[in-house]
Amino acid sequence: MHDYIFILGNAHDLCREELVGVLKTLGFDFSIQKLYPPQCVQVTVTQPLPEEALIERLGGTVKIAEIIAPTSSLDPQDLIATIRKKRTTWPKTFGLSAFTDKKLPLPKIAAVQKKVLEAEGVATRYVLPREGQELRSIVVQKQAVTEFLIIENNADFIIAETKEVQNSEDWGKRDYDRPFVDPGIGMLPPKVARMLVNIAVAAISYQSSAIRQEKLGQNSSKGFTILDPFCGMGTVVAEALMIGTHVVASDIAAEMVNKSRKNIEWLKSAYPKTQDLESRFLVSDAVHVSDQLKKNTMDAVVTEPFMGALFEKKGAQLYQKNKLVTLSHIKNTIKGLEKLFIGCFKNWYQVLKPEGVIVITLPEITIAHHTIFVKSVIDNCEKLGYTPVIGPLTYARPEAVVRRQVYVFKKIFNS
Template structure:
């Protein structure tokens, strides 16, 4: 990738590998380049990226210029150039600065921001600086101060140690929007696991694959959930979740304007999904053209018109909830039971879906004393008629969603039917 082709930078979430795979899946490996520990360069313009469908990126920014690598030179550049850019602002300007990968202290950053403020003010422009307590402004701070709106700026200084870029944030993850469509849902069940909407988005995006460039056509007055539901992505795509639970994956797929098909072994879960999606309809009408939700055991269910299924996206059965790692024999029994279920499921669905159909399954992985323990079925994927997708910018073994202290994590398994 040539530097002059790069127009956009993405700041990745807590587990960068998931965000990297998501961007590569949606926009292709040639349009994405890993940049440092927490960001990706993208050759697609920021306004042609559907940011609100991304679960693994917390910020999106347009690149303004390349910077020197040392902080003193960066500070000098900002003091010289920011007053010039401020002249384009018609009203009072608010700004803040976030730094990624640059060797500078929060105290020094705060002092630089103050010097930039003074330089802008001395040029005759009204300006307000958002206070800095750390190297990164929190998402809530950026949203509250409207730093992605109108005349305001959040400036990003991002480095990989060899190159440094100055960028302006155009989009930021709205945590409140995620919370509103997660915790406010009428039916949730901690016993079957609480799939975060952001992870559900990643699972869907990995299952859908390359979508190319899409335009976000809605105005800035809508919250991010409403903006997401307004994006026109191919509504002919039918996403199947064979383990739909309370409907988180189905919900997020609907918000991407996909048609949905959900099944679950438990009638109670099926009803939860139906009720939760009815609730979603009441908040965001006109979602999707087709939905079907029914009781079905994923290991032996026959789906209706399976040839119409475009993609499979789901969190499978994760096994017995565990607060501590059990003794070896107990863990082996748990893993064997879960492995058998996955083997039967892959056999069953493989007989029904078209060759080339893409799947992303969030399957269990157990945190051992020194490493993650994986299902044995992963060694027999080709025998079952599947190819595991290989990413150029991230290793498959890094595609694990896991929190500190958790025994059971989620391994994202991306497959295509042979």
Template sequence: MKYIFILGHNPKLSIAEILAVLPQATIIEETASFLIVENKEFDGAEMLRRLGGTVKLGEIIGTQISKKVTVEHLKEIKAKTKLNFGLSYYDCKPDNLGMEIKKELKDSGVSCRLVTGKDQALSSVIVAKNKCEEFLILGKKWLGKTCAVQEFEDYSLRDYGRPRRDLKSGMMPPKLAKIMINLAQAPAGATILDPFCGSGTVLQEGLLLGHEMIGSDNSDKAISDTKSNLEWLRVNSRLEVINAKIYKTDVRQIAKTVGKVDAIVTEPYLGPALRGKEKIHEIKRIIEELSELYETAFSEFRKVLNYHGRIVIIFPAFRIGSETLELPILEKIKKLGFTQVNKEKLIYSRPGQAVWRQIYVYQA
């Protein structure tokens, strides 16, 4: 079965996640907009709920753009009222196919509405709210049909609807937390540690994926925020039990508190909030302090991580003009016995950000 994944804002990261979840998949075509793979059959809606970096998921229904195939698919749908359908174009320009399909359907007695948007691809919001049967035109080469779109309302609720949010120390988006957990490739029900748990985003997403979670932080506020947010999650989700343990401890002492774990997924302290006017020597001082923290953390991780377990961790990358300054500790981590799994840089960023999140995957 050929499946289409419409990628998020950070396509390399989205693809890395997909291949971590579907390691047996064969890549058919890869662009900055979409990924087509061959894989054994799975439930599309269930798969998309598992992924954080994929916007839409669909199935290939043709190797050429065909009005006939599209019309036949739409005629098979038994709409209770008017049939809503739409076309999204990726890596190609829109054409008049939508209007041609609409005319043929109406001539056949099918009451229908062509759903359009301001962009050449329909957003997940438009597809969901219009209950739209969406067809994907991919590079004028592949014809696909959407089977699921990202649950944007659920993500928004878990991001902005929680009782505790710490804007000062920074917030990890739930989608990114889910991506990182998937990159860990931990087995179902694995024990995952976040030793910089903050307000509990990684714990939250891990619990929803069925893992046992352990969170720790050296901040009283972080511990309080995490407990409040996980209780909110219990009340507002399908989870009957919150299978998580929370400890107040410094990462430098984590091995004295936590037993063995299957994976570590975390965003450590990324440094103080920047004003945007810092000199290079100021950034280098921050990098020196952070390097010491990260090195010590990896030394502790070595003591608690099971053999072959993975660490998925964010390093800050500081943007100063056209220059990027990173933590110079990769060789030191290697000497501690960890192997870097990701072969290319995985960046999570937005335009204009002074500090990029650079994701590393290590294996013990």
């Protein structure tokens, strides 16, 4: 057995769902366990994991570490002995990060470790977190740090060694270097878009009769086509191409379709592995997109739909274009969105393959202690031809007025 720790991004439940989905898609025989720190999960697997390929694939995993051993002692000498159970040589540069509510004396532990090692004739330097108790991925990567993790587990700790960290520069490149960005339309961060497409590919892979057991490195998403009918700047379609699916991008606004086309041209030149994948662009109302597509041809719809005009929070009040927003205004907005999404679900049924899925972020707004949500979409989904299979999983920036709830719906196919 091989034991790993995955350090997840902020939306823990969404990140965990993606991890489970990708491991299933790739045919690993594994078990997953939540640990006390909510961003940490333990994965036990019968064969070693391809850590480098996995960190590249997952949008919601920040670090992948291999478990060294559990320990009840954080005495620096005991820690050295624990680490040496797995390592014969001590790294030139080591770092310590802790995942626990307790404030651990990391500087003292590291300094004593350095002294003990020096006394043995082992020269080493250490790097510690500047803020909080966790080293940033970029520091681990740039300074070639061998990072040891101390993770609270029941009354004891797990010691693990980081094997891979997320390449934040590469994720940032796809977010900021593309020709067109427009924060005003509520774009998804690429990491969230990646989680959504990975969850979609997992749902169609392991729910379809022919379970794919292809390994990472070969293309586990090969042949699938993903449609984003509210494509905006094309963030979802870009991340779908990055994992090897074909894409169809549509939007009601011709300007958005153009921008997303240009962004995908840029992506294809920056990431040659995406060049041979098909990408089609259509101008269409999402409610009528089936007019321009063949029936039963899409494996999945993955989308962050229109969420209503943007709100601004000032203290406890919400404003829209400098006008105070009332509860009844929000209720009306949500009603309008329910109508739009129900129309979409009806229409997308036509283009989805029999085992097709919808992965969608649905808006939820809290105002004056009331939470308003597009409930009738969920309540009516069976009537519309879908079974809800995952959700709600929350994705929201801390300051966000509109929270996104991620759901997965599977098409009910009556042959």
